[in-house]
Every structure is written in C-alpha cells, then in structure tokens.
Amino acid sequence: MAGKYAPISSAPSTITAVIPITTLFVSSARQSTAARLNHGVCRAACFSPFACAVRLRKCPPRELSFHLPADRLLCRSSVCAFSHFASSGSFRPLSFCTMVSAGTPTVDVPEEAASVLDNPLVADSSFPRFDAVEAKHVVPGIRAILKDLEEDLFKLEENVKPTWSDLVEPLESIVDRLSVAWGIVNHLKAVKDSTDLRAAVDTVQPDKIKFQLRLGQSRPIYEAFKAVREGPSWKTLTEAQQRIVEGELKEARLNGVGLDGEAKVRFNEISQELERLSTKFSENVLDSTKKFEKLITSKDDIAGLPATALGLAAQAALSKGHEGANAEDGPWLITLDIPSYMPVMQHVRNRALREELYRAYLTRASSGELNNTSIINKILELRLEKAKLLGFKNHAEVSLAMKMATLEKAEQLLEELRSTSWEPALQDLEDLKAFAKEQKAEEGENMCLWDINFWSERLREAKFNINEEELRPFFSLPRVMDGLFGLAKTIFGVTIEAADGLAPVWHPDVRFFKVNDLSGETIAYFYLDPYSRPSEKRGGAWMDEVYGRSRIFAPKGSQVRLPVAHMVCNQTPPVGSKPSLMTFREVETLFHEFGHALQHMLTRQDEGLVAGIRGVEWDAVELPSQFMENWCYHRDTLLGMAKHYETGETLSEEIYQKLLAARTFRAASLTLRQIHFASVDLELHSRYIPGGEESVFDVDQRVAKKTHVIPPLPEDRFLCGFQHIFAGGYSAGYYSYKWAEVLSADAFSAFEEVGLDNEEAVKETGKRFRETVLALGGGRPPLKVFVDFRGREPSTEALLKHNGLLKVPA
Numbered sequence: 001m002a003g004k005y006a007p008i009s010s011a012p013s014t015i016t017a018v019i020p021i022t023t024l025f026v027s028s029a030r031q032s033t034a035a036r037l038n039h040g041v042c043r044a045a046c047f048s049p050f051a052c053a054v055r056l057r058k059c060p061p062r063e064l065s066f067h068l069p070a071d072r073l074l075c076r077s078s079v080c081a082f083s084h085f086a087s088s089g090s091f092r093p094l095s096f097c098t099m100v101s102a103g104t105p106t107v108d109v110p111e112e113a114a115s116v117l118d119n120p121l122v123a124d125s126s127f128p129r130f131d132a133v134e135a136k137h138v139v140p141g142i143r144a145i146l147k148d149l150e151e152d153l154f155k156l157e158e159n160v161k162p163t164w165s166d167l168v169e170p171l172e173s174i175v176d177r178l179s180v181a182w183g184i185v186n187h188l189k190a191v192k193d194s195t196d197l198r199a200a201v202d203t204v205q206p207d208k209i210k211f212q213l214r215l216g217q218s219r220p221i222y223e224a225f226k227a228v229r230e231g232p233s234w235k236t237l238t239e240a241q242q243r244i245v246e247g248e249l250k251e252a253r254l255n256g257v258g259l260d261g262e263a264k265v266r267f268n269e270i271s272q273e274l275e276r277l278s279t280k281f282s283e284n285v286l287d288s289t290k291k292f293e294k295l296i297t298s299k300d301d302i303a304g305l306p307a308t309a310l311g312l313a314a315q316a317a318l319s320k321g322h323e324g325a326n327a328e329d330g331p332w333l334i335t336l337d338i339p340s341y342m343p344v345m346q347h348v349r350n351r352a353l354r355e356e357l358y359r360a361y362l363t364r365a366s367s368g369e370l371n372n373t374s375i376i377n378k379i380l381e382l383r384l385e386k387a388k389l390l391g392f393k394n395h396a397e398v399s400l401a402m403k404m405a406t407l408e409k410a411e412q413l414l415e416e417l418r419s420t421s422w423e424p425a426l427q428d429l430e431d432l433k434a435f436a437k438e439q440k441a442e443e444g445e446n447m448c449l450w451d452i453n454f455w456s457e458r459l460r461e462a463k464f465n466i467n468e469e470e471l472r473p474f475f476s477l478p479r480v481m482d483g484l485f486g487l488a489k490t491i492f493g494v495t496i497e498a499a500d501g502l503a504p505v506w507h508p509d510v511r512f513f514k515v516n517d518l519s520g521e522t523i524a525y526f527y528l529d530p531y532s533r534p535s536e537k538r539g540g541a542w543m544d545e546v547y548g549r550s551r552i553f554a555p556k557g558s559q560v561r562l563p564v565a566h567m568v569c570n571q572t573p574p575v576g577s578k579p580s581l582m583t584f585r586e587v588e589t590l591f592h593e594f595g596h597a598l599q600h601m602l603t604r605q606d607e608g609l610v611a612g613i614r615g616v617e618w619d620a621v622e623l624p625s626q627f628m629e630n631w632c633y634h635r636d637t638l639l640g641m642a643k644h645y646e647t648g649e650t651l652s653e654e655i656y657q658k659l660l661a662a663r664t665f666r667a668a669s670l671t672l673r674q675i676h677f678a679s680v681d682l683e684l685h686s687r688y689i690p691g692g693e694e695s696v697f698d699v700d701q702r703v704a705k706k707t708h709v710i711p712p713l714p715e716d717r718f719l720c721g722f723q724h725i726f727a728g729g730y731s732a733g734y735y736s737y738k739w740a741e742v743l744s745a746d747a748f749s750a751f752e753e754v755g756l757d758n759e760e761a762v763k764e765t766g767k768r769f770r771e772t773v774l775a776l777g778g779g780r781p782p783l784k785v786f787v788d789f790r791g792r793e794p795s796t797e798a799l800l801k802h803n804g805l806l807k808v809p810a
Helices: 136-158 165-190 193-215 220-228 238-252 262-293 307-319 336-348 351-362 373-389 397-401 407-438 449-464 468-474 475-494 584-601 623-633 635-641 653-662 667-686 696-704 734-755 759-774 782-788 797-802
Strands: 292-297 331-336 494-498 510-516 522-531 541-546 564-571
Touching: 136 165, 136 193, 136 220, 165 193, 165 220, 165 238, 165 564, 165 623, 193 510, 220 238, 220 397, 220 734, 220 782, 238 653, 262 373, 292 336, 292 351, 292 782, 307 331, 307 407, 331 336, 336 351, 336 407, 336 468, 336 564, 351 449, 373 397, 373 667, 373 696, 397 407, 397 667, 397 696, 407 449, 407 734, 468 584, 475 494, 475 510, 475 759, 522 584, 564 584, 584 623, 584 759, 623 635, 623 759, 635 653, 696 782, 734 759, 734 782, 734 797, 759 782
Parallel strands: 522 564
Antiparallel strands: 292 331, 494 510, 510 522, 541 564
16 A cells, blocks of 8 residues: 555755745554554454454555556555454463354355364464364354453453553453454455355454454443553553553543443444445455456467566466467466556557557446445444544544544645646646657547556656566566565674475465564564465455464563564566566565564564554654655666576666666656545545535545546546545555655655665664664654654755655756
8 A cells, every 4th residue: 555656756846945844744543443454454344442453564556657556565454453452482282161152143154164173263272273274164264263352351340450461461462362363364364365255254354343342442441541641650650551551541432331221232333344345345346356267369469568577477368278378479468466457557559459458447346236335324324424423623633533644634645746746747647649750659648547557658668768578577576585684684784594394374375474683583474475466366466464473472481572563565466487577666566565664573562552553643654654655766776687587687776776766767647646535535534524515536536636637537446446445444544655755755864864885874864764764663652653763853855856856956
C-alpha cells in the first residue's frame, strides 16, 4: 500500500473557505473486489465477487520534495496477487482423494516437485509454512486446491439455496482455501523473489484466474443472492449481512455475470491478459531497480553522505564481492533502492551524481527488455474495452462504481487542494532559490529537479536547525516499536508481545507478535518484516492479511478465527553492530502500516466477508493508517520512544518543538505531488484514448503544467514505475489517499479537541475510535462509521489546518 505523507510546507497558504464535505461524500457503495485486486494492492483482475475481498494495503509514494517516480509502497506497491480470506485458525486439509495434478506446466518447473501429500503449501498447520514453501510446491499445490474447489463449487451450484447458511457460508469456505494458499505464494514472491518462483506463478496463474472467473460469473450463485435480497428473510439479516449481499450482487455484475457468448469469452480473455500484464509490469520495475548499480571509489564524489548511508553503501559493496569495503575508505555501492537512493538525493553535494541517479530512477522500466511502455498502453486499452463490455464509458466508471466518490466529486476535491497549494508551492521554490543564492550556489540561478531535495534539506536544517540524519540514533527500531506498542495500549487498550518462534517465518529478520486485550486474551497476531533486501524484496511498504477474522472458520472450542496480518517495510537495515536507526519518515511509515494492521486485527465483525479491511470502500480504507501517522508528533509518544540507542538520552524538548514547527515545511509542494499522481490516474482512466494522438507521457506532461512548479523532464517516464495504478489496486483510485486524508485529519482532531495531554479523555476517545472505525470493518458504510465516531460528517478544515493551508482566525 503507498499514502499521504507530506511532512510538509514552510509557505502555508491562507485559504478561508472550507470545502462543504457533504457535497463530496456521496452515498457509499462497497468497494468492488474486482476493481481492487491487482498486483500490488490487490489484483484488479479478480473477478469472483467473493474470491477477492481483501487487499494488500500499499501506500502512496513517499512525498519527496522533487518529482520522484512513485514507488513508496508502504502500503503502499508491493504485490499481493489475490486477496486472502484466510483459512480457519489452521489450514483446512484438502480432500486428498480428489487431488491430482492437472496437465503439464507451461514453463519449466523443477521435476522434483513435491507430491501433494507432503506439500507445505497445503499442509495442515496453525500458521502458514513460510519457511518451507518453495517454488516446486506452487504448481502441484495450487492445482490440487483448484481441483478440490471445482468439485465443491459444482456441488454448491447444484444445491444452492437462498439462505445465509446455504449460500454465503459454503461460498466463503471455497474462497478461503484458495485465497490463503495464493496469498502465501504471492507474499513470498513479494519478499523472496526468484526466477523459479516467478516461473511457477506464471504457470499456474491462468488456472487460478479461470477458477476465479468461473466463481465470479456463477449464475446460480448470483440468482441465489438476488433471491435473498428480494425474499422474506432480507429484513432479518444484520446490517453487515445486507452489505455483503448488496455488494456481492453489484460485484457480480462488474465481474461479467450478465455477459454471454462472445462478449463473455472476450471479457475473460481480457481478464487473463490484464493479470499477466500487471504481473510483468511489477517484475520489470523490480528488475530495473535492481539492475542499476553505481560503484564509488572516491569519497570526494559522495561528500555529504551521512555515516549511516556510507555504512550501508559499503555493506552493499561488500555483498557484491568488493573485499575490504568499509564506511570510511569504501568502495561504496549506490543503488536505486530507497534507503540507498534517498540519502544521496538529500545530502550528497556532487550535483552530477544526483542528476545521474535522478535520471536513472526517473526512467526505470522504460527501455530495453524491461520497458513497461507497451504494457501501459495495452493495460489501458484492455481496461477500456472491458469497461465497454460491461456497459460503462470508461474504466474510471467501473472503478468508482464501488467507491464513496464519483468522478466529479473526486476531481472537485483534487482541484480544491491543487488551487489552494499552487501559490504556496511557487513560493516554496522561490525560497529554495533564494537560499541557494545566499550560499553562493549555482542552483540559485538554475534550480533543477535533482536539486530540490538537496536544497530542501539544507533549508530545513537552516530554518529549523534539524538534521534528520543526526536524529537517527534516537529512533532505533526496538525503541520505536516499544513506543508504538505503548501508544496502542494507551488509546486502544491492547498489549503486544513478542511471539517469535510460534510461527514459521520467511527470513531471519522477520518478527512475530501477538496482540492481547487487557484481560490477557490473545485476539490477533502479526508478522513484521522491517528491512530492505533489494536482491529479493519489492520496494515500498505494505500491510496484508494472512487470515481474517471469521465466525464460520472458528476452530473447535472458539467462537471466531483470530485475524493474522503481516506488515512489510523497506527501512534501513542494521549496519555492523548498530541496530536499524530510522529516519523520521521511516517512523511515520511504520506507524502508517500499523494503522492498517490495527483495522484488520481489532475488527469485531464476525462475518468474514466484511471483517477488518474487507468490504471497506477503497477511498476510506486509508483512514486508520493516516490517522496513526499523526501520533508521531504527539509529545508523550515521540519523547517516549526517541531515546539514543547508546546512551539512553531522550530527545530534547527543544528538538521536539522544532520537529513540530517543521511539520508543515513545504506542505504545498508535497500536496501538489500527490495531486499530480491522482490527476494523471483519473485522466488516463476517464478521458484518455489509447492509440490516439496523445501518448500517456503527453498526458503526464499536460497534467504537470498545473501540478509542477518546475516542468518535468521531457524524458520523464515515472509512469513506467507507477505500480499503484498499473500493478496495484489504485487504478482510477489514487485520489483515495487525499480523500481518506480528509477523514483521518478530522478523526485525529477529535483527540486534539479533548486535549492530547488529557490521558483519560484520550483513552475514552480512543475507545470510541476502536469501537467504530477499527471494529466495524466493511459491515457499515464508512460515512456512517465516521459519523458514529465523530458525531457529524467530515470536514476538510482539519486537513487544511494540519498542513498549514488554512488561515486560523486570531
């Protein structure tokens, strides 16, 4: 998942009008699983209304102060290929008598492929066998599951009845087994990528999609849902159950249940091809990112690079065979992996090196065999054709059919924020130029895109006397985790403790935790994979679920199956004997992903199809994650975790106040960056004509005229790395980050109003937040959930105020 993140502007605007939020938040419909299941976040080519309700939450690109191509998947793009409705507290073993391997793989898969009986992918275990699943297990395991599920689906269709227990519950059971297994495979592909694993996924993916299409287009199941909706039992269903029925009926129509003949055949062909293309898109981004390496032998060439980054670069060189590499003498290996790339752009005085790296990042996956240009064009062409088969004008209409907003309302919000931010962003640029001139730097007369981040850091240091690198020793990962867990206990009444060894993990760095309520009862679990591993792990950060809370999968003796999540980040790894020392941005990212995980883990919904983040409209699902980022600036939270890793010294009150003051530094510029991503996304999916006179890059350049205070380079190819919309669940939905930011800022203002220093009031407000936003999941429309918490509909005032873009009356 990807979001928000503008730690933020020094030149606030003075807008006095607040957007009447009731004109923006229209009647909400549950997010289409079809629309949100794409590679990185959930595959957009999922077609079963039931098979794909959960998505990997990826976050928007880290807001940088220059035009950096999108790849900050906190949430934000990493791949989850298919939603996972987890299996019961343990995997349900397959009916082995029906397990057969169907056909010959279409690509080479190791002949020693494990038999189904000893395949860890389908083994009966309390937690997934992440330590044991290998590429050779994928094809036989998934095909065995599909064979079993085909028989179960046939039996369901033959005997389907329009009752909850005879329709929804067996359907969820079918979905669960495939989603868990496929979720394991795609998770490993995201964090432990290999050629063999890619080949195995490519082989069996068409079989999986074929089954999803078969399930999502099932006429007997669709008619049964219609009968439930129109029958006498409708009024006896709970609100959550009614949301499920209405949502699945709408999703079925979006999934092509009403198509016949050639139209249906073509729809399914497109669905298969879109899945393949999005997978290839993300693989090209990963491979092109890994491909770039810059070996530096002279320390003068990287003058200004902080000690932490020097150590990381030397460690990278050592791993590539450069014996004796060390932080002091080198050599140093620079890559396009964010922990390596960003320190160079922010701190290295060598302007030519910054330009070289900027251009390399800007053009990832845009040339040679890894070129994504033709893939982008084909994806847009097929999405448009698919939309028209369903009777829509364009893909944006399909995507927005299951969201809170309409195209008009989404663009209205973006334009309001854009126009508010434009003049302050121009002033941001003038401030940088003036500062560079004061320093007698040539950039003062000729500020280029690769200079923005460097001079932003210098100006921030001068203006607020804060050096982010000097803050790293105060934010060691263990301390930050302690602070985060302490906050969760204070505001949500849960305790978190290490449970390493309880569940198998995919890498030695991965941690496992359990979440307890105040009585000591365990209510959820989660994995944390914190560090960057460029050779095998996708960039960015994200949260996804392993198992979801569910009544019907409750283990024997329990009332529900407990939820399990995984959080994946790409922060700076430990160097030598030092722990992972985090930048403040990395701290925010961790809090963000934990917010997603909390919504998954603290849900009280027992209906699996709307528990946690399932069934939540896509443009509301970022509320908890962005809400949690605000607590990074809460005095007690920040000072409670900001302790020097060697001395134990607490960050001073003076520096804390400077962090607060710097929070809105360049907010307008960073807001425009997100507006650009969202606007290009909507333009490409609503008005752009594939194969017309304009190319996708022409569209990007045209939109940039209203969102970039420095024009992008003519060769700008950030779209070739924009995984959110081409390999994730954000196509015609990237605006969701700003939409949800309105909600999250307003939600946090409820805590500010009762007084952040008033511990009892904060606890009471936190309890209300947990019982509404975190507990209700997709079982209640998000606007109603917000009103339940806030007592009124949302307003943009809090967001504008937090970003320094609202004039507060004296």
